[in-house]
Amino acid sequence: MANEIKPSWLVEDLRHLGVGYNKVEDFAPPPESSHGALFMQDRIKKGYHVEEVKDGLYWVTSGWYDCMFIRTGAGVVVMDAPPALGENLLAAIEETTDEPVTHFIYSHWHADHVGAAVIFGDKVKRIGHEKTRDLLERFPDPNRPVPNETFSKDATLDINGVKIELSYKGQNHCEGNIFIYVPKPKVLAAIDIASPGWITFRDCDSSENMSGYVDAFDQVLAYDFDTVISGHVSKIGGRDAVVEGREYMHDLVDYSREALETIDFEYFVKQLGTGKYRAAFRAIEENYFNACANFVTKKILDKVTSNGKKWTERLNGADVMTKHNAFYVVEKTRLERHHNGYVKRGNIHPPKFYF
Known part of the structure; x- marks a missing residue:
């Protein structure tokens, strides 16, 4: 609403430093x-x-x-x-x-x-x-x-x-x-x-x-x-709701590992250069994990699931929350699951994901 008075607590000017707001119309109507x-x-x-x-x-x-x-x-x-x-x-x-x-x-x-x-x-x-x-x-x-x-x-x-x-x-x-x-x-x-x-x-x-x-x-x-x-x-x-939730979680797990095994961390590291930003690794890590979350989110939202529908047609809020769930599962996979190996003597890094 153009003339709406915004509350004093509403912070809108943080740009890349903050978290943006979305319009409800940006998302699919829930089932x-x-x-x-x-x-x-x-x-x-x-x-x-x-x-x-x-x-x-x-x-x-x-x-x-x-x-x-x-x-x-x-x-x-x-x-x-x-x-x-x-x-x-x-x-x-x-x-x-x-x-x-x-x-x-x-x-x-x-x-x-x-x-x-x-x-x-x-x-x-x-x-x-x-x-x-x-x-x-x-x-x-x-x-x-x-x-x-x-x-x-x-x-x-x-x-x-x-x-x-x-x-x-x-x-x-x-x-x-x-x-x-x-x-x-x-x-x-x-x-x-x-x-x-x-x-x-x-x-x-x-x-x-x-x-x-x-x-x-x-x-x-x-x-x-x-x-x-x-x-x-x-x-x-009922039971079908649990089976449905399990299918979604397994998709998250599978695509998160695929993201970690596919996305090249060094691609982002090279963007640091040798100047005053050469130590800005937190910014690079942010982009790397965002790339992983986006990879998983796109896979999830594009997928035609077991009943012939997409997740946005099956579960309330699939398009809203998947990016957050994707980041969580990527991070937890990195912490809780095996890394496909480790650095061998004389090498720089092991096969596939290593971050």
Whole structure:
């Protein structure tokens, strides 16, 4: 809008030193199948949407963040408490049952998913992985009380006959991020892993371990589930959503290695010359990694995928976030995966990528 008054905090003049802004019209319209709870009238009016998935298990969403809870007949078990839901989560529970909350499960320690854990008071049992406990002890937050029951690998809760299986399969999105599986309704919470209908958020959701994050899709698919809850994106999904996410991640991994094995770092080094910019290696590194990210992004967005469609036709935001995910996977490939060899005595560099 030509006459729009811009806020004082909006920085627009950094040019190459900053990050540019885009017009929404620059991108493809997202698939309608991804819209989800963002457009549900009850969420717009109340600030949340709650619905029963099956057998007393409920999904609650603020539109951007979600979690789940289950009635056991002897109390409610809640899994995660995003601050974006906050006390609206209490309202959602009270809307569906008179049972008190007796158990709270941390999927992981991140504040955006469990930053309202305090709302359930001191009497609930708080359960999480031992790494979640360690991190919350190290970095205390009054709104994220430390779990008082922990486990190292696997644990099963049996509350009035309702079984809930907790499993830690190693670092993926972060240390201590667990899978939460409820066998009877066949519902699995794989928080910050699967993103039904959507591209994963930038830098693969800021995940700490790319290799573990990629493996997590196969770990999810090893469960006998009908519904997956991701913690984000305003939608629940099924197995096909996880398969779709796995395909996108494998494309990122394959094209990132191809970029590292194809793009010549020395091409950019030669641009330094011998004058006053001869030591400007950070500028050269910036161009090199941008070239890698652009290589991967073009490959991803040009590809006709397994169902005959392009990624922009399948996943919300594929054209917006792929460049960020490409940079992340390129960098993590360089750090976590083999380099196709190493410098041999008498040579300058090994075959293929070496940076």
